[in-house]
Structures are given as C-alpha cells and as structure tokens.
Amino acid sequence: QSALTQPASVSGSPGQSITISCTGTSSDVGTYNSVSWYQQHPGKAPKLMIYDVSNRPSGVSNRFSGSKSDNTASLTISGLQAEDEADYYCTSYTSISSLYVFGTGTKVTVL
C-alpha cells in the first residue's frame, strides 16, 4: 500500500488562502468518503482538523475546509495565520492491505 501523495511544501502570506492536495487511488480516496486531515506542530501529537472529507470537529476554526474530487482530496486554509504553520497529513480508509493509509505530509509555511 503506497502512501497518499501530498506536495512536500506549500506557503502563503498571512491572510491568503492555500490548498493542500492529497492524491490516492480508487482503493482509498476515490471510493471512500473517509478522508481526514491532521495538523502537527513540531514535537506535538497530530490534531484532527477535518473528518469524512469535509466535516470540522468542534473547536476547529472554520478557516479550515475540506473537499474531494475523484481520487484527490483537498484541504483549504483561508485567512492564513502564523499559527497555521505546521505539517499537515491526510489519511483515508483503504481496501488494500491495511485499514488506513496516510499521506506523505505537507509543510505549510507562513511567509
């Protein structure tokens, strides 16, 4: 089972919007609406930001939104803030060899 493909890095200025892509296959992202996104600051545990493609847990800012088209899921951060600088990972349910597959991770830099 190969990892989902994410860009290694994405950057933006404060106030801008950025989008992180997460590309899988028909065995995971393309078939199942079980895509979730996690934010991880250095030395910390990941934090759930989006689940089931586009749902936000209680307490997560509405600046974070998720979507999916075909085999690619996306996380958009609008009104970028300094505190959004972190690593972001997508994950999906997969029907091949394990329950979950993670993305390769994206480092978000706020310029």
Next chain:
Amino acid sequence: QVQLVQSGAEVKKPGSSVKVSCKASGDTFSSYGISWVRQAPGRGLEWMGSIIPILDIADYAQKFQGRVTITADKSTSTAYMELSSLRSEDTAVFFCARDRPGDFYFDYWGQGTLVTVSS
C-alpha cells in the same frame, strides 16, 4: 475529558522488543478502537494496527504483520503495542490514537512515546 496517556521513552538494543502502553480515560474502551501510528525522525505518519477492546479484535498493517502485537486490558482501560525484532530503522515516536469502529478518523491522540533502538 478524553485523555490518552502513554508510557515513557525507551532505549532498546537491536533484536529486542519494546512494549508501549496507552491508558485511556472516559468511555473510550466501551465504544472506541485504539490505533498505533509510527513516526520516524523527520518522517511522516504510518498506521501500524488497531484494536477494538470490547471485541478484543486486532488488525495490523501488512508491513508490520508478524512483528507487532496490539492488546488491550479492559480492566485498566490500557492498550499496548509490542514491536519485536527491533532494528535501528524502528527508532521513532509511537502514538496511540482513538477511532470509532466504522468511523475512519482519529479524534484523540496520545502524547507519543520515543523508542530509540541503538547498540
């Protein structure tokens, strides 16, 4: 308030085993599963396996099959991950995380446990 509290850092010799614990608060063990996720230094997240404590059913990623064992003690609401035949490449932070059977996402995470494999 849900908390997952993991055991402390470990240093192990190559070829040995390590067992990491994850103690859950609240009603986690009555309704949820516990997964284990590995993160090597400077690398991404990797799902290793999970257990549904009330059913005592464990599932493992193919990559770790035969080398990892995940168990749960319902009496103490503690899950365990044991990794055997350790090698230097297993040096990593191991996280436990909570998910609900049928809901494929992790809503709470432990603080992580660093395991260093070194001779």
